[in-house]
Amino acid sequence: MKALYPFLAVVALALIAYIGVGVAGMNVLFGVVLPYMALALFIGGFVFRVARWASSPVPFRITTTCGQQKSLPWIKSSYFESPHNNLGVIGRMALEVFTFRSLFRNTRMELRDKKLFYGGEQLLWAAGLVFHYSFLIVVLRHFRFFTEPVPFFVPIIQAADGFFQLGVPTIYITTMAILAAPTYLFVRRVLVPQVRYISLPSDYFPLYLILGIALTGALMRHIYRVDVAAVKELAMGLFTFNPVVPQIAPLFYVHIFLVSVLLAYFPFSKLMHFGGIFLSPTRNLANNNRMRRHVNPWNHPVNVHTYQEWQEEFKDKLEAAGMPLDEDVIKPQGVQV
Numbered sequence: 124m125k126a127l128y129p130f131l132a133v134v135a136l137a138l139i140a141y142i143g144v145g146v147a148g149m150n151v152l153f154g155v156v157l158p159y160m161a162l163a164l165f166i167g168g169f170v171f172r173v174a175r176w177a178s179s180p181v182p183f184r185i186t187t188t189c190g191q192q193k194s195l196p197w198i199k200s201s202y203f204e205s206p207h208n209n210l211g212v213i214g215r216m217a218l219e220v221f222t223f224r225s226l227f228r229n230t231r232m233e234l235r236d237k238k239l240f241y242g243g244e245q246l247l248w249a250a251g252l253v254f255h256y257s258f259l260i261v262v263l264r265h266f267r268f269f270t271e272p273v274p275f276f277v278p279i280i281q282a283a284d285g286f287f288q289l290g291v292p293t294i295y296i297t298t299m300a301i302l303a304a305p306t307y308l309f310v311r312r313v314l315v316p317q318v319r320y321i322s323l324p325s326d327y328f329p330l331y332l333i334l335g336i337a338l339t340g341a342l343m344r345h346i347y348r349v350d351v352a353a354v355k356e357l358a359m360g361l362f363t364f365n366p367v368v369p370q371i372a373p374l375f376y377v378h379i380f381l382v383s384v385l386l387a388y389f390p391f392s393k394l395m396h397f398g399g400i401f402l403s404p405t406r407n408l409a410n411n412n413r414m415r416r417h418v419n420p421w422n423h424p425v426n427v428h429t430y431q432e433w434q435e436e437f438k439d440k441l442e443a444a445g446m447p448l449d450e451d452v453i454k455p456q457g458v459q460v
């Protein structure tokens with residue numbers, strides 16, 4: 124059920140757009156009004172969530188990283204695991220963002236013959252990486268619809284992506300990848316019992332949505348051709364705030380409606396990891412705890428009675444009783460008080 128309901132929701136969304144345009148002729152609603160509303164929600168929601176994260180107090184450095192932090196010169200520290208300066212933080216962040224490094228080290232555990240086994244999950248990492256990069260490349264290729272003249276990088280990407288020159292029109296590697304990788308991610312969720320147990324409708328919904336977008340896109344390109352010139356007219360109209368609504372087959376409106384739903388849903392979903400990664404304290408803070416003292420700026424001022432003050436007050440009594448005074452106590456070497 125957790126997997127079925129979101130599936131039915133995406134099918135219903137696709138039907139709403141198909142019938143809305145094909146039968147009720149609501150081209151303006153699905154081609155202009157909803158995309159604009161979705162974009163406004165995306166930008167507004169994204170900024171709101173990032174601003175809220177950015178304003179959360181983070182007074183201390185979070186040291187729960189797996190690397191050795193920088194301390195004494197003869198202890199080797201781990202520069203990218205536990206960076207002590209901003210350059211190291213940039214390196215750690217870049218490795219995370221571009222290669223999903225921590226996902227690569229993800230482990231899975233399973234019972235075999237009543238024994239616990241640990242193993243790697245490199246397939247999950249590979250599928251995640253393939254999915255994200257193919258999504259990026261597909262969106263970059265779409266710039267041919269959004270801008271005139273077409274940006275210089277589009278033909279280069281198209282040539283590389285269509286390298287195998289399979290079919291007419293050429294089947295892009297990333298079109299297949301953006302269909303295959305989320306399919307694997309879905310199948311994994313359903314087939315691996317531990318993952319199925321923790322999966323929620325909000326895990327399945329974005330997968331179906333992305334698959335729906337990719338599937339309608341692939342259908343438009345390879346089976347039910349749509350008027351690409353008219354699509355460009357519409358897209359350019361949207362981007363230049365001079366909307367026009369030319370006649371385009373309903374399948375295109377299903378595609379763009381699912382994209383609109385994805386945009387509107389994005390800021391309220393787990394997809395916000397796209398923005399959240401940059402604000403994650405375990406990734407974006409240098410671990411310089413042993414180089415700098417971090418004082419909590421929200422500490423309430425407390426009136427303290429220090430040991431020195433106490434000793435001063437009872438000095439004569441301490442001396443009379445033959446008790447050692449602080450000056451006599453040997454401080455441990457190397458400790459700064």
Ligand code: HEM
Pocket residue numbers: 258261262264265268295297298301336337338339340341342343344345349351354358375378379382385
């Ligand atoms: C999240 C954003 C989007 C994603 C992930 C996406 C994905 C895809 C995919 C996978 C294809 C199959 C062919 C290919 O790989 O190029 C495709 C085709 C297509 N998409 Fe999108 N799309 C997105 C947004 C849009 C938008 C905003 C428009 C319109 C303004 C659009 C219009 C089209 C058209 C017309 C095709 C058919 C291309 C052709 O016939 O060559 N897409 N899309």
